Amino acid sequence: MRVIIFSWEYPPRVVGQLAEYVNGLSALLVKNKVETNVVTFDDAATGFTQEPTGVKTVRLSNPVKTHIGVLTWVLTLNQEVERAAANIYHQAGKEIDLIDVYDWHFIPAAVTLKNGLGIPFVYSVESLEDHRSPASNTPYNMAIKSIEWLGFYEADAISVKSQWMKDEITRIYKVPSEKITVISSSTSSNQGIRDTVKLYKKVAGDRKNER
Template identity: 30%
Template sequence: MRICMLSWEYPPRIVGGIARHVEEISEALASQGHEIHVITADHPNTAEYEHRKGVHIHRVKNQPSQDQTTDFTTWIMHLNIGMLQQAIRLHQHQPFDMVHAHDWLVGQAAITMKQSLGVPMTATIHATEAGRNHGIHNKIQSYINQQEWLLTYEAFRVIVCSDYMRREVQHNFALPADKVDIIPNGIDYSKFAFDFPNGLEFRRRFAMDHEKIVLFVGRMVPEKGAQVLVEAAPKILAQYRDAKFVIVGKGGFLPEIKARAAALGIKNKILFTGYVDDAALLRLYRVADVDVVPSLYEPFGIVALEGMGAKLPTVVAETGGLAEIVDHTRTGITTYPGDAKSLAWGVLEVLKNPEYAHYLGQNAFHKVEHVYNWQNIARATTGVYERVLHQAGRALPVA
């Protein structure tokens, strides 16, 4: 099939988890014989067109640029116009069989392709505004919620990453159950298998030799729960003085989290790295001792998969998709969401019991290897596309 993939972020432009998801599913689909065209926002010092790992990447120059306006919805409107113009040019050259929209941010372009060009449309909902904010509380949230509803209404089928998200979109958008498909995210676990002769030297950038690294990776926003780990840190240190907390990520919530760490008197035991590039992040996973994902809202939890793929014992909040990924006491440890005491208990279970930690890490890797494999995920996605074409009355393309 010739597929148009719409996403507002795509590497090297990485804002959240959508960028990596779209990159991985696009490459896996391309490896299985599909022609994939990703249309996305531009990024500094990046080519407007690339052909990488079988995927055609088209970056749309957007005016005004995101840093020139404080009105994000206006920026998104201009981005959709640019995406649509690019999609029309590509469609006129050779028609698309499918358009796949990732979240509301690209919804207008996808809906117009469906309505004006007659291209059947599939949508993936990665998260919802109501879920992120525990409800709808203001006009901008209401607008985004309406755009999410419209995208799910117009799509032939809606893909979500977990049963938790299936329930959420069905409840929020009154979707019929038979319109929603659950296809989990995945990771390329082979990326953790690399020669690392200077591992100890690299590790010393973050912790002393006798310290155990407790790793958090995520955006600095309240729903990702870094503040819960900071509150848990004194409780962990009271029983395990050699813990060192490495918190990776950037975002507007970071100053508040740093201030809380200072108030708790644990600044010397927490390292805030800010943004870390991919190469360094992979190495961090390799040298860490435990991966912590204390999210308050998590539709799936791909960061947990990263830790599991690196054979790390993983401690998560039992919420959203995380509760479906981690099997408590077998592939990781689940704790109460937002509960620093519970999180501290989970981390201490790992730090105090090295053999148990190794057992959890090995089991976690085997689950990732067999369940969260991108080739399997691509085959499931192709099955959704075929169902959409059938619903739209289209014949399957002949290879």
């Protein structure tokens, strides 16, 4: 099984807790015989690296340096994420089982890759714009929400860490609850990583059956 993880933070670039989480998860996936590629952002140390954990990483910088806001920054960076993922896909003989996307930032790339190349994706939700910016409906917040909505609509499966988040996504975005899987702790228990691999196999298998 071969997967690509999209995360906008990954060591050594640590912004919040997501970087360490993705680092731990990707190492565990390799131990469970899943070939794991991580595509992430780093403006200083760019390029391809084989990590000591066995994870293959691609660190990308933004092709456009001057920006008027987070949205334009994210949307141009997405093109590099898309390019890196397409390169992995073509170099791997067009065999990628799925993409696992952490939060909204790289949803645009995952959506295009799915529509163009038929690679399924899992949307792993850490947080929602509705909670980060409560009761904010400016065009800026609405744009981020529309990208989250697009992710929920296009994703083959949605992964969350708590029943509360599952209920919130169902409440706010009216997503069918059977599309959402709760995996409480992928990195701190054997059960967690087993559930993650199980979800990956289900998504990859469903997609193969469709073809």
